[in-house]
Amino acid sequence: xxxxxxxxxxxxxxxxxxxxxxxxxxxxxxxxxxxxxxxxxxxxxxxxxxxxxxxxxxxxxxxxxxxxxxxxxxxxxxxxxxxxxxxxxxxxxxxxxxxxxxxxxxxxxxxxxxxxxxxxxxxxxxxxxxxxxxxxxxxxxxxxxxxxxxxxxxxxxxxxxxxxxxxxxxxxxxxxxxxxxxxxxxxxxxxxxxxxxxxxxxxxxxxxxxxxxxxxxxxxxxxxxxxxxxxxxxxxxxxxxxxxxxxxxxxxxxxxxxxxxxxxxxxxxxxxxxxxxxxxxxxxxxxxxxxxxxxxxxxxxxxxxxxxxxxxxxxxxxxxxxxxxxxxxxxxxxxxxxxxxxxxxxxxxxxxxxxxxxxxxxxxxxxxxxxxxxxxxxxxxxxxxxxxxxxxxxxxxxxxxxxxxxx
Amino acid sequence: xxxxxxxxxxxxxxxxxxxxxxxxxxxxxxxxxxxxxxxxxxxxxxxxxxxxxxxxxxxxxxxxxxxxxxxxxxxxxxxxxxxxxxxxxxxxxxxxxxxxxxxxxxxxxxxxxxxxxxxxxxxxxxxxxxxxxxxxxxxxxxxxxxxxxxxxxxxxxxxxxxxxxxxxxxxxxxxxxxxxxxxxxxxxxxxxxxxxxxxxxxxxxxxxxxxxxxxxxxxxxxxxxxxxxxxxxxxxxxxxxxxxxxxxxxxxxxxxxxxxxxxxxxxxxxxxxxxxxxxxxxxxxxxxxxxxxxxxxxxxxxxxxxxxxxxxxxxxxxxxxxxxxxxxxxxxxxxxxxxxxxxxxxxxxxxxxxxxxxxxxxxxxxxxxxxxxxxxxxxxxxxxxxxxxxxxxxxxxxxxxxxxxxx
Numbered sequence: 054x055x056x057x058x059x060x061x062x063x064x065x066x067x068x069x070x071x072x073x074x075x076x077x078x079x080x081x082x083x084x085x086x087x088x089x090x091x092x093x094x095x096x097x098x099x100x101x102x103x104x105x106x107x108x109x110x111x112x113x114x115x116x117x118x119x120x121x122x123x124x125x126x127x128x129x130x131x132x133x134x135x136x137x138x139x140x141x142x143x144x145x146x147x148x149x150x151x152x153x154x155x156x157x158x159x160x161x162x163x164x165x166x167x168x169x170x171x172x173x174x175x176x177x178x179x180x181x182x183x184x185x186x187x188x189x190x191x192x193x194x195x196x197x198x199x200x201x202x203x204x205x206x207x208x209x210x211x212x213x214x215x216x217x218x219x220x221x222x223x224x225x226x227x228x229x230x231x232x233x234x235x236x237x238x239x240x241x242x243x244x245x246x247x248x249x250x251x252x253x254x255x256x257x258x259x260x261x262x263x264x265x266x267x268x269x270x271x272x273x274x275x276x277x278x279x280x281x282x283x284x285x286x287x288x289x290x291x292x293x294x295x296x297x298x299x300x301x302x303x304x305x306x307x308x309x310x311x312x313x314x315x316x317x318x319x320x321x322x323x324x325x326x327x328x329x330x331x332x333x334x335x336x337x338x339x340x341x342x343x344x345x346x347x348x349x350x351x352x353x354x355x356x357x358x359x360x361x362x363x364x365x366x367x368x369x370x371x372x373x374x375x376x377x378x379x380x381x382x383x384x385x386x387x388x389x390x391x392x393x394x395x396x397x398x399x400x401x402x403x404x405x406x407x408x409x410x411x412x413x414x415x416x417x418x419x420x421x422x423x424x425x426x427x428x429x430x431x432x433x434x435x436x437x438x439x440x441x442x443x444x445x446x447x448x449x450x451x452x453x454x455x456x457x458x459x460x
Numbered sequence: 461x462x463x464x465x466x467x468x469x470x471x472x473x474x475x476x477x478x479x480x481x482x483x484x485x486x487x488x489x490x491x492x493x494x495x496x497x498x499x500x501x502x503x504x505x506x507x508x509x510x511x512x513x514x515x516x517x518x519x520x521x522x523x524x525x526x527x528x529x530x531x532x533x534x535x536x537x538x539x540x541x542x543x544x545x546x547x548x549x550x551x552x553x554x555x556x557x558x559x560x561x562x563x564x565x566x567x568x569x570x571x572x573x574x575x576x577x578x579x580x581x582x583x584x585x586x587x588x589x590x591x592x593x594x595x596x597x598x599x600x601x602x603x604x605x606x607x608x609x610x611x612x613x614x615x616x617x618x619x620x621x622x623x624x625x626x627x628x629x630x631x632x633x634x635x636x637x638x639x640x641x642x643x644x645x646x647x648x649x650x651x652x653x654x655x656x657x658x659x660x661x662x663x664x665x666x667x668x669x670x671x672x673x674x675x676x677x678x679x680x681x682x683x684x685x686x687x688x689x690x691x692x693x694x695x696x697x698x699x700x701x702x703x704x705x706x707x708x709x710x711x712x713x714x715x716x717x718x719x720x721x722x723x724x725x726x727x728x729x730x731x732x733x734x735x736x737x738x739x740x741x742x743x744x745x746x747x748x749x750x751x752x753x754x755x756x757x758x759x760x761x762x763x764x765x766x767x768x769x770x771x772x773x774x775x776x777x778x779x780x781x782x783x784x785x786x787x788x789x790x791x792x793x794x795x796x797x798x799x800x801x802x803x804x805x806x807x808x809x810x811x812x813x814x815x816x817x818x819x820x821x822x823x824x825x826x827x828x829x830x831x832x833x834x835x836x837x838x839x840x841x842x843x844x845x846x847x848x849x850x851x852x853x854x855x856x857x858x859x860x861x862x863x864x865x866x867x
Contacts, residue, residue: 063660064660064662064663065658065660065662065663066654066655066657066658066660066662066663066664067654067657067658067663068658068659068660068663069659070657079679087650091650091654092663110680110701111679111680111684111701112680112684112687112688112690114687118680119680119683119684119686119687119688120679120680120683120684122683123679123680123682123683124679124680183823188798189798189802189804189824191801191802191827192797192798192801192802193797193798193801194797194798195798197778197781197783198781198782198783199783200705200719200783202699202705202717202719202783203717203719203783203784203785205717206707206717206785206786206787206788207785207788207793207796208788208793209788209789209790209792209793210635210636210637211707211715211717211787211788212636212715212787212788212789213635213636213637214621214633214634214635214636215633216630216633220630221628221630222709223623223627223628223696223697224696224697224706224707224708224709224715225697225707225715225787226621226622226623226633226694226696226697227621227695227696227697227698227699228617228620228621228635228639229617229619229620229621229681229692229694229695230617230620230677230678230679230681231679232635232639232677235677235679236643236646239643239646239647239650240646240822240823241823242650243494243498243646243649243650243653243823244823244825246650246653246654246656246657247473247474247498247653247823247825248473248825249653249657250473250474250477250653250656250657251472251473251474251475251825252475252476253470253471253472253473253475255471255472255473255825255826255828255829256471256472256473256474256475256499256825257473257825258825258826259823259824259825260823260824260825261822261823261824262802262804262822262824264798264799264804265799265802265804265819265820265822265824266822268793268799268804268819268822269819269822270637270639270642271637271793271819272486272518272527272530272531272637272638272642273517273518273519273525273526273527273530273531274636274637274790274793275530275790275793275794275805275817275818275819276526276527276529276530276816276817276818277518277519277526277527277790278790278791278793278794278817279526279794279807279815279816279817280519280521280526280813280816280817281519281526283519284789284790284791285636285789285790287633287636288634288636289630289631289633289634290630290631290632290633290634291634292609292634294517294518298607298609299631300613300618300631300632301631302629302631308618308619308631308632310609310610310612310613310618312607312609312610371604374604374605375605376605376606376607376609376610377610378610378613378614379613380613380618380619380632381613381614381615381616381618381619382616382619382691382692383616383681383682383684383685383691383692384685384691386614386615386616386675386678386681386682386685387682387685387686389614390599390600390601391595391596391599391600391601391602391671392671392672392675394598394599394600395596395598395599395669395672397596397669397671397672397675398682400686406687408686409683409686409687410682410683410685410686410687411682411683412672412675412676412678412682413672415647415668415669415672415673415675415676416590416647416648416650416651416654416666416667416668417596417666417667417668417669417672418651418654418655418658418662418663418664418665418666418667419662419665420598421662422662
């Protein structure tokens with residue numbers, strides 16, 4: 054139980070910050086986990102019994118998923134029935150004691166429960182409020198259902214996650230994770246922290262949309278279209294404006310990414326390939342030439358990379374200081390020397406699962422900031438800590454609220 | 461010139477915050493642009509004459525790139541030769557007046573210039589320092605060259621951005637933008653804001669690695685491998701644990717993403733397809749069944765989607781409240797009703813380029829927070845404003861520093 058733990062946020066940047074989460078799935082919970090990883094006291098509110106559905110996502114042991122061990126870590130988990138009057142009274146007490154609130158109910162749902170922004174600010178004048186939603190709180194589509202994948206499609210990322218037009222009939226790929234949710238989560242964490250700095254009331258209510266979080270990382274895609282009318286098309290593994298940059302096949306069926314697109318790096322690559330002639334070839338001499346002749350260039354490089362296993366190729370390129378890397382799988386990540394040296398991968402004791410392999414906290418504030426304080430808790434694990442401790446309810450009150458289903 | 465502008469950060473959350481950037485390319489400059497978008501006064505330091513190479517990336521008009529209009533917006537751009545003694549003296553004066561510093565020189569380079577963390581804190585005791593690098597500041601690989609694409613490969617994202625093994629010989633795709641850099645930039649913005657909240661000196665020095673920023677969004681990939689030894693493999697456009705979710709082809713050659721993977725949503729989709737039989741088919745009745753039979757399921761849905769143009773299909777699905785969307789190109793983004801209603805796309809006057817299509821600022825703090833205060837400035841555009849105003853140098857000093865190449 055958290056109450057038995059030492060003050061283990063000591064020295065972390067967000068020690069002393071209290072954040073309420075009324076969130077589910079990925080975006081809002083990821084935002085608060087980032088804050089929790091940095092030392093904030095995060096109180097996650099879940100519906101009694103069922104909890105956040107994300108608890109059940111992915112591989113599990115006795116009903117406990119490995120992802121939850123990470124996704125729920127460093128948070129205090131309480132249950133609260135927001136549909137009941139008693140539940141809402143408790144929420145009011147929690148809001149009064151918190152610096153910030155992050156939520157991703159459907160737009161307007163929290164207001165319908167009696168907690169619109171003005172009501173929240175009546176309870177706690179300087180509360181930072183961060184709403185996370187699919188399309189944002191305003192505009193004609195605010196009420197539409199949205200998942201992370203939709204955000205990726207609308208934000209322009211999915212269109213570009215594909216091979217060059219005409220290369221294949223396969224659909225554009227998902228990047229394997231809910232990147233739209235993660236981006237929204239990162240923006241929500243920024244919103245909370247920016248709101249805490251704000252001297253202005255306007256700076257304390259943030260509206261984070263999944264779609265917009267994706268669009269905001271699309272670099273020159275939008276301004277270039279606006280000016281030239283040219284629609285950016287996908288370019289497979291390449292960067293269309295810099296060559297060579299791509300993943301190249303290896304003898305053992307892996308891929309090695311090589312980013313040798315400056316003239317100096319390209320010359321070095323040619324030396325490593327024992328093809329100094331290529332560096333002086335007018336077809337490859339500078340980046341514009343290399344981009345024009347990228348198919349031939351990649352064929353030459355690919356013919357060379359196929360002669361080596363991934364690890365041996367990687368060593369050769371690293372010795373020449375060419376930006377390069379095997380394309381890592383989970384297994385490669387787990388054994389990587391650099392990640393292990395920095396405790397970016399670490400085995401953490403989980404009371405339900407034993408040792409679980411966690412990614413370290415990011416950003417790092419000195420190596421000790423990488424400590425995982427506790428793993429994803431059970432539903433309601435911190436009811437006693439929060440309702441008994443923070444809100445000073447006594448045993449009889451806790452029992453009654455538990456028996457009547459409020460908590 | 462910025463000195464002629466009104467106090468246009470008024471009401472923005474980060475009004476009053478001053479951040480120095482010694483950055484180039486994407487990650488660190490993106491971090492400070494996020495802070496600038498939220499009202500911070502960002503002073504970007506560039507080498508005299510050449511400036512940040514990213515200024516030249518992408519499509520251009522008279523040497524001015526459209527992306528720079530966005531990437532450099534809301535910042536004050538000054539030149540400063542950090543290799544000269546006078547330049548370093550000016551940097552010292554700037555540090556003394558700033559709340560935070562974000563840098564992405566190669567690890568250790570700033571220290572070699574006489575500005576390690578301890579020296580910076582001697583100049584300004586409470587300065588928040590955020591170092592952005594490829595592999596992080598410590599560990600055996602700290603000195604290796606790294607680009608965003610390498611971060612994607614090492615972080616595990618590139619491996620998953622591919623089709624199911626055996627489907628194609630094409631390499632895994634890049635997602636079209638430097639997502640590794642953007643993720644590191646988002647984490648760096650979080651680091652600065654968390655550092656500002658910190659009551660502890662340890663919480664004021666952050667170490668953000670591109671590789672780790674990517675790995676940190678990989679959800680269950682690492683803990684599931686650690687527990688089961690199973691390496692997550694790419695699944696193309698699908699989510700391997702929820703079906704149907706994929707992009708489906710349309711009659712006009714586009715793609716529509718459909719995420720109807722709850723039982724209720726799937727039933728609705730079957731109704732829209734006029735195939736209520738499918739909802740009750742044991743092969744598709746629940747999510748585990750749908751995942752087992754996903755090839756057949758997607759073939760059925762694809763045969764239906766191919767009968768419609770993308771826009772008409774999108775309308776049908778939206779009317780049924782099924783999470784779905786055309787896979788947007790830049791052109792779709794520019795004309796989207798919701799983005800326009802929320803000013804997430806807006807035409808902004810750029811003195812060098814005329815009207816430029818900008819994405820709005822994210823997160824939104826009320827609609828007026830979406831105003832772009834100014835577009836990406838020329839090299840040294842704010843030398844007079846910063847050195848003359850903030851540091852109170854007179855005309856004769858400015859002239860001399862300009863003539864001798866310090867600024």
